[in-house]
Amino acid sequence: MDELIKLIKNTKNVIVFTGAGISKDSGIQTFRDTDGLWKDFDPNVYATYEGFMNNPEKVWRWYLYRYEKIKSANPNEGHYFVAKVEKYSQNFALITQNIDGLHTKAGSKNVIELHGNIHRVKCCACRNKFNTEDVNFSILPPLCECGGLLRPDVVWFGEALPYKELQLAFSYAGTAQLAIVIGTSCLVYPAAEVPFIVKRNGGAIIEINPEKTPLTDYADLHISKVDGNFYKEINNKLDL
Template sequence: MSLTLVEQLKLWTDTSNSMVFFGGAGVSTESGIPDFRSVDGLYHQKYEFPPETILSRTFFKKNTAYFYRFYREKMIYLNAQPNITHTKLAELEQKGTLSCIITQNIDGLHQKAGSNKVLELHGSVHRNYCVNCFKEYGIDKILNTEGIPRCECYGVIKPDVVLYEESLQENIINKAIDAIKQADLLIIGGTSLSVYPAAGFIRYYQGNRLVLINRSETPYDSQANLAIKADLGQVFAALS
């Protein structure tokens, strides 16, 4: 990691009035939550079905009990704590520098760190609802039951997370696009930028301070004004 690059990033964060942070799974890996595509990620672990199949709308409907066995074991990390990236972003929000966090994560760690302006593109494990009557439930309903959790109306309870074959919520998409359009600094971190439509949001940025921070290269590195190949925690610790 080049100190010069981080110094440039610190200058930009110090002088920003409407910074937006767009984060992927790499934001939470340092909190002990595995990502999907790295060597140790969920896609490289062995299950009876591929994780992307288990986490699909079709599988949820046809194999709900198996879905929940996987979901409870591999998608919920209530003991995870915010790391330096989460806490630094919360500080930047409190200073009035950060206008919005757009996250692909469902773990709620940004809110746990104190951030309030969070757009969750893929939902949250902390919210759940009955597919019949739409009554809302917290995470305890999932953790304190076995097999398929059911509503008092006996409808199946579904996590409020976006599964494969499902669309992102239109109102969340619109808010994310508006925030990116108005940003004077856009930092994208911890994501390979390979999942659409979220990866396509980058094209709505109209400024000249586009920063990409990721351990590996992304398809958009050449478009960035600043590309830092490093762990997010290492970069955000240097901003403190």
């Protein structure tokens, strides 16, 4: 932990790269853990454009269930840790694969969302975007003013990541001296390429994850004993 704190306080260019694991202590299920969402729900049905078009009402009911859970969730110590790291860095970016918006809720400012945000919807026809809370869900699936189907503004399997956000993430990774990687399996590309860009350019990688991942062997430090107490302790030390 002391090595991590020293790096945070003495490194100018830092990125943090997060996945579903960081939100687990906020009561939000991960996807690939033994108790993850994909254990009980087929991603081909609930997380592809084809699955949505085949049964948009079914997919929307699932997303609204998740949306209500996420809307009532609060950031945990891990989210607040990331927000503290940003305050120490001169050139910082938080690159997240999460769609829950909890990093922003915790106070993070420069947030790059690679997989979208469940708090937004977009039209399949005109591509206009709206806040989820402003949409009338009394009839499913909801429709846009143009008559097109509204869908969650998230990236599904088989879809391209938003170009602007991806290029921005790669740009920050290319100049980062340190990448702190938290709660991601590093299996979903092209997002998983982010920490490897840092490594190829001579930066250090700290992986915070109870499980080993394809990134672990490349990490300069792997922290596996991770829980709320770990983040609480490190947050207290960063406040000193």
